Amino acid sequence: MSARLIPPSTELTQPYWDATRREQLVIQQCGDCADRIFPPRARCPNCGSAQLEWQPVSGRGVIYTYTVAHRAPHPVLAEQCPITIAVVELEEGPRMISNVTGCDPTDVEVGMSVQVAFEAIDDSDVVLPVFKPA
């Protein structure tokens, strides 16, 4: 459990958060051009199709870049600082913002292999995907 800003969902994005509660990472895939899509869209950003389906992904990825924030970017994160904030490139292609947990911030490096993990957010029923060293 950790204190965080609670992500607000919409009807479009609810399947993503339903899946994280089952400790599963899902992203959209275009039924027409097979593009893998994140963050969620109403139309495929590659071909415009509305035939988008939620599909599980491997949860494996690499660190594209990261920073260790020594001052909390938001007061709610104060107790978690220094916090490692990263862009993770999923094995399936899309990149997402996340945190790297389960290791010392000094051990994080660009290109490091990571695996998804799940962290419940305080005072909510939301489970947030984060990444730990693979």
Place this chain on the structure above:
Amino acid sequence: MSLRGAAAVVGVAERPPTRYTGEETILELLSGVAVDAVKDAGFSLSDVDGLIVHPIGGLPGFVPATVAEFLGLQPTFAEVVDLGGATGAGMVWRAAAAIVSGQCTSCLCLTGTRRRRRTSRGSAQSDSPRRPRSIQPSYDRSPQAEFDYPYGMIGANVGYAMLATRYTHEYGLTDEQRAKVAVDQRLNANANPAAIFQDQPLSIDDVLASEVICEPLHMLEIVMPAAGAAALLVTAADRVADARQAPAWLLGAGEAVTHSSFAQAPNLDATGVGIAARAAMAQAGVTPGDMGLASLYDCYTIMVLLTLEEAGFCPRGEAGAFVASHDLTFAGDFPINTHGGQLSFGQAGMAGGMSHVTEAVRQIQGRGGDRQIPDLELAYAHGNGGIIAEQCGLVFGADR
């Protein structure tokens, strides 16, 4: 239709950046610099028939009409530009485009922000919406609120720090090389009476000794929020002769918007910076080597370095060595941000981005004071919004 030589900036006014403003409203700040820019050109308010403003916190809409009425204008062209730090630069070519298409003949471009000293409730009041403690329940929001904010990806420090990390990984870059940018720009600010840090010297050791906020960025590589305002008057080629000031001709403009969330940013060799810069220089028919001044958006030291190579001023991957081996001051062999840049001149909201434009214009006009670059013919100004998301490049020339 090309914008080349169709319009020129003939009036400039700035309210120098300060940490805070008093009880003035944003309308008072903007109208002050607006009138001053018109007077600077030797024009009168009745000559102004175009108005470009930016979104203003506290005004949910109708911004051009509100500002126009406050100023006593009835423009035939009214526009809002919402490109973050590229807003100021984006205004200037839109003004020229409106002039070229006959919608107006003289257009004011207004930027500014106020900041009030901390109140008894302990929060500094500015025009920016207050950062919510919990994410606003509004249904129509940026996906970043849902997929970025929970991780602490909030504000700009985190994103630019990650940009620096990636750049360093791909090409190599030292803390000292980044600090050199801040130090040379401070030397420029030391020669600019309007700069917020005019009377404070800065060394590389000072930068490196300052607190690391987000690795690898130190506090003195990060802009300090300020208040202020800036206005430009852009007029048609056939009205330039009526102006009291020498014209800064707009010779080319380019723009690019590549993403919103930093996670969706293009790779470092395909940024919108390069797209906008190449388009601007192609329209102007010039090359980076022709420029006598590079006025580059510098919210963070890393942004100057990336812009130098993406805009073509140095080979890819060599920005660190480039800044280390060149004197970036107004008296140097490669002048950058002769006003001090936002790092040392001050970042007054959208007027911070505009400061790169106003400085390029003043230098082209020969009004750079103690920091004037001799015989300047061509200057490049670049605006950058979000986390390297919105880009706008402008080429100015002393001759049409």
